[in-house]
Amino acid sequence: MADEVTNAIDFNDIKQSVEKNVGHTPKGWSGLVTALFTEVKEYCDLKDFTYSFILQIKEKLGELRICHRCDDRHIQSMITSTIARANRTCERCSNAAETQILDGRYTTLCCWCAHDVASKSHPERKRFFGVRKKPARNRMTCSVCGYFGQIDRTDDRGRCPVCVTKGW
Numbered sequence: 638m639a640d641e642v643t644n645a646i647d648f649n650d651i652k653q654s655v656e657k658n659v660g661h662t663p664k665g666w667s668g669l670v671t672a673l674f675t676e677v678k679e680y681c682d683l684k685d686f687t688y689s690f691i692l693q694i695k696e697k698l699g700e701l702r703i704c705h706r707c708d709d710r711h712i713q714s715m716i717t718s719t720i721a722r723a724n725r726t727c728e729r730c731s732n733a734a735e736t737q738i739l740d741g742r743y744t745t746l747c748c749w750c751a752h753d754v755a756s757k758s759h760p761e762r763k764r765f766f767g768v769r770k771k772p773a774r775n776r777m778t779c780s781v782c783g784y785f786g787q788i789d790r791t792d793d794r795g796r797c798p799v800c801v802t803k804g805w
Contacts, residue, residue, distance in 0.1 A: 659701075670694060676715060680712065689709070689712055700723075701720050701724055703719075724745065726745070734746055749798070780796055782796075782799070782800055
């Protein structure tokens with residue numbers, strides 16, 4: 638007997654089911670995805686549609702993935718735009734972010750959250766970040782820690798805001 642596939646979203650408790658899939662980050666990705674499925678629920682209730690079937694919500698290679706079975710173009714558009722927004726924002730706080738490699742794992746974190754995560758695992762190091770998923774452009778890589786995406790424009794040494802604040 639084949640395994641029965643269940644909906645990853647319980648539309649009676651959206652917040653809890655989203656956090657089960659992407660973790661508790663109310664200001665980050667779980668907040669975005671919770672808002673998305675709250676809108677989807679309201680749309681389905683308004684149109685008297687069956688709720689969308691969500692197979693999986695996950696992070697893969699530093700990007701949000703939502704696998705679904707939905708034929709409604711409006712709902713598909715809402716999901717696609719939320720994924721696009723999430724992939725340009727920090728997983729934890731929704732600040733602007735770029736995908737980084739941190740300890741061999743792709744992650745999408747702003748410079749503040751990335752430094753917080755990295756300094757907990759390697760408090761003695763200054764150079765935290767490895768090879769970027771996308772090629773460097775416009776010298777947006779911190780000269781100290783290697784973070785890509787946010788450089789303090791007032792700093793003549795090409796450092797990210799966190800390295801400037803720490804005096805590195």
